Amino acid sequence: MKISNVLKPENIILDVTATTKAELIDELSQKLNDNGYLSDIEQFKKDIWAREEQVPTEVGFGIAIPHAKSTGVQSPAIIMGRSLSGIEYSTESCNLFFMIAVDQSSSSEHLQTLSKISTFLMDELFRAKLILARDQEEIVRLFEQAEEQDAQALQRPKKYTGKKVVGVTGCPTGIAHTFMAAEALKNAAKELGVHIKVQTNGSTGVGNQLTPEDIAEADGIIVAADVKVDMDVFGDRPVIKTSVKNGVHHAQELIEDAIAGKGVVLNQGNSNLNEAKEKTRLKQPKIYSHIMNGVSFMIPFVVAGGILIALSFMFGIHAADPNSPDYNAFAAFLSTAGGSAAFALMVPVLAGYIAYSIADRPGLAPGMIGGMLATIGGSGFLGGMLAGFIAGYTIIALKKLVKGIPDSLQSLSPVLILPLVGSFITALIMYFVINSPMAWINESLQGWLNGLTGSNAILLGALLAGMMASDMGGPINKTASAFGLAMFANQIFEPSAALMVGGMVPPLGIALATTLFKNKFSIEERNAGKAAYIMGASFITEAAIPFAANDPLRVIPSNIVGAAIGGGMCMALGISLQAPHGGIFVIPIAASNPLLYIVCILVGSIITACMIGLLKKPVYQPKSNSSDPSDKKALTTMKSA
Structure with missing residues (x-):
């Protein structure tokens, strides 16, 4: 059903006489009643006001859409009112008013038709035309033209109808960028006529996980992430690999490139997918991504430890000290859990997950052991980062060395040979090479910061x-x-x-x-x-x-x-x-x-x-050279709205 079927010229008031919200609702309701659309005007106004008490129906841009589904309505209708001087509605002055009256038996078709009006009103040019319209027939024609353009847009064939794309998004914190990129990809896919499924590697885990069937059926694959993503699942399929920021700002281009097959085959069809992945990393190490992967796993320990220690201070600054007269056993527990446990794990977790980002699971143990040695040896956060890189790339080198060992020993490689030898080499380098100079740098930096005034x-x-x-x-x-x-x-x-x-x-x-x-x-x-x-x-x-x-x-x-x-x-x-x-x-x-x-x-x-x-400049600018005084007044009114 078209809007023009329910918005009649006789239901349009170009210049309402009302000056308040209450007077406006009375005036528009009375017009509907006079034109035979209401069976009980008092019941209809009661329902209108009940809706206003829930949430005022102003929608911004100087527009209000009071509406109600009421037993007092005889047949569905829309009545429009316009006030060039503006009426203070609830929180802002409004110029355009559309009262929607729906009876209890209205079909879904009626409701969809009536709700469509709000989508047209979001267009700035369309609102300006309504403000400047000289008679009721012109307003009806404007809605008819808008509906025709809308229908043409729906009939226009989508560029990639029938195509399928899958994607993965992930950012270091897993909070905002991860889901913003996913939403941008979904919106762009909808615009292009592409079916898409996006996996989010967020702070609470993997959401909307891709299945082997999803990947097999996809015409393109996009990975927009700044943290480690398991590429093995894509086999020898071409993948568009980019940052999560590009996923937010260049979603449409990414989808078009993925469908065009512009991705890179990361695994080269090799049956040993891990080997191909290691070669790619050795050629193009992504230091930033590795560090952020470690930081993202470290942050929960930082937050939990810091809050637990801060809670212990509620019992007194020295309440956790057994030698203090303010000693409190629960405060000591909080301080131990936060400081001796959570804080002690920060650097090992950072190092472990940097190594994990570089070398997968075999790098985790050597990385965490190297990180713990950084903590013990005083090289701290900076030493922990170095430990992660040392462990990760040591494991990658070791994998190449053990590739030729007998098949009977291959099963021992990830659980014994790589962790043991990798941990030994990492610990050796940290203990005898890294810790002493890094501890000196750490102490010097700490002294400098403590002396800042x-x-x-x-x-x-x-x-x-x-x-x-x-x-x-x-x-x-x-x-x-x-x-x-x-x-x-x-x-x-x-x-x-x-x-x-x-x-x-x-x-x-x-x-x-x-x-x-x-x-x-x-x-x-x-x-x-x-x-x-x-x-x-x-x-x-x-x-x-x-x-x-x-x-x-x-x-x-x-x-x-x-x-x-x-x-x-x-x-x-x-x-x-x-x-x-x-x-x-x-x-x-x-x-x-x-x-x-x-x-x-x-x-x-x-x-x-x-x-x-x-x-910033105002969103709306009045046209100072307008020759028609009424036009200038209308545009100025829109600006104030």
């Missing part, structure tokens, strides 16, 4: 926080995070505080800007801004990415300046943070001064919001 501390805090805000999850952000984790492993907690400020300010500042400067953002951006409040408070910096991508020259500098000022304040005040992840959920128990810390975050966010508000 005044302007030096402010500059360090500003630099770290600014780096966090610069590319929001990219290499610069990760470099700053790695530095902070290294200092955290050495029990220097001030850099972690500055880093979390740098990660929280961009999304919170942008969210605040969408609230304070509504005319600078579209309705979609304002809705995304609401989500950014929650994500920013949870220390998910990636919530700022869509805004930065749309307007990088204004948003990114604003993010960096706000974050740098907040981070500098944080270091100047000497605030430390013993749980470098978790946002607002850990601040009350993990920050040395929670109130001042929140002030630093708020100051940075406000500065970012104000800069964005000053730099």
Whole structure:
């Protein structure tokens, strides 16, 4: 059913007389009643107001769509009202009103027809035409034209109808980028007419896992990930291998390339898939991906350990010390679980999973043993990273050496020969070569950081926080995070505080800007801004990415300046943070001064919001050279809406 069948010229009021929301609902309801669409006007208005009390029906862009499914409706209809001067509806002034009346027996066809109107109203040009329409017949024609264009778009054949693509996405933290890339690929596939299934390697594990049948039936394969993904499952199929960031921003091109067969055959059809994978890694080692894989497994230990230690402080700063008069057994338990257990495992886990990323399971034990030696020998986080690489590439070399051993001994290779020999070589290098110089570097860096005061501390805090805000999850952000984790492993907690400020300010500042400067953002951006409040408070910096991508020259500098000022304040005040992840959920128990810390975050966010508000241009611009005064007034009204 077409909209023109339920939106009649006689149900269009070009200039409503109402000046308030209540008067508007009365005026539109009365018009429907006068034209014979209502059987009980009082019941219909009661149902309209019941719907408004649940959630106001303004939808942004100066539009409100009051509606109700009511026993007081005789036949379904739409009535439109227009007010060029605007009516304060609920939270904003509206100019266009569409009251939808649906009776209890309306078919799904009626409901779909009535709901279709909201999709047309999202088009800026279409709304402008409604504002400028001179009579009721022109408004009906506008809807008829929109429906015709919509029907033509549905009939237009998709470019790749019938094609199938599978994908895998994964980012170091497994929180935001992983699912943003998956959603981007799904949306692009829908636009191209491609069936797609995307596996997400997220923080809680693998979601929507690909089956052998999925892979066998696929016309193209995409892996958009910055962490290790098992490529063996793809056999000798060509794979498009790229970063998770490209999955977010270039989804359509990736799908087209995958279908065109532009991927690389990583396994070369060799029956020994692991051997081919090792050759690829030896030629093109992906250091960044390996480090981030280790960091992603390390983070839960950092967070859990930091929070447990912070909880022990609730009983007193020295409550975990048996020699202190404030000693508390439960506080000692928390401190032991967090410090002696979780923190002790941080570096071994980092090293183990760097080695795992390079050499699969045989690298895990040598890597973790090398990481534990880094902890014991004082080389810490930096030594742990080196241990992971030493173990990983040692295992790869050993695999090549043992390839020619008798078949009877091959089964012992992954469980005995490789872990044993790999651990021995890694431990030997760490103990006699790496630990001493790395421990000296660690101690020197620790001494330098402990001696930072005044302007030096402010500059360090500003630099770290600014780096966090610069590319929001990219290499610069990760470099700053790695530095902070290294200092955290050495029990220097001030850099972690500055880093979390740098990660929280961009999304919170942008969210605040969408609230304070509504005319600078579209309705979609304002809705995304609401989500950014929650994500920013949870220390998910990636919530700022869509805004930065749309307007990088204004948003990114604003993010960096706000974050740098907040981070500098944080270091100047000497605030430390013993749980470098978790946002607002850990601040009350993990920050040395929670109130001042929140002030630093708020100051940075406000500065970012104000800069964005000053730099960005309004979404709508009035045409100053319009020759028709009524047109100019209408456009100005739209801008205010």
